[in-house]
Amino acid sequence: MARTETDNPLQQRIEAVIRDFSFDNYGFDDVDIALHDYPDDQEWVAALAHKVLAALNEAVNG
Numbered sequence: 001m002a003r004t005e006t007d008n009p010l011q012q013r014i015e016a017v018i019r020d021f022s023f024d025n026y027g028f029d030d031v032d033i034a035l036h037d038y039p040d041d042q043e044w045v046a047a048l049a050h051k052v053l054a055a056l057n058e059a060v061n062g
Helices: 010-021 029-037 043-061
Strands: none
Touching: 010 043
């Protein structure tokens, strides 16, 4: 399942930003196609959003 089941609105927003990013503008056409054509198969989006959020929390909270 691609969509996270987290209640954290910030993580949900990060996931939305990842999904909306134009990967094809940077040569990642396969990623862009996967996100748009097979969104329910992209578990990595939630995992990446979780890692980004953890890094931001660490940077802010020390």
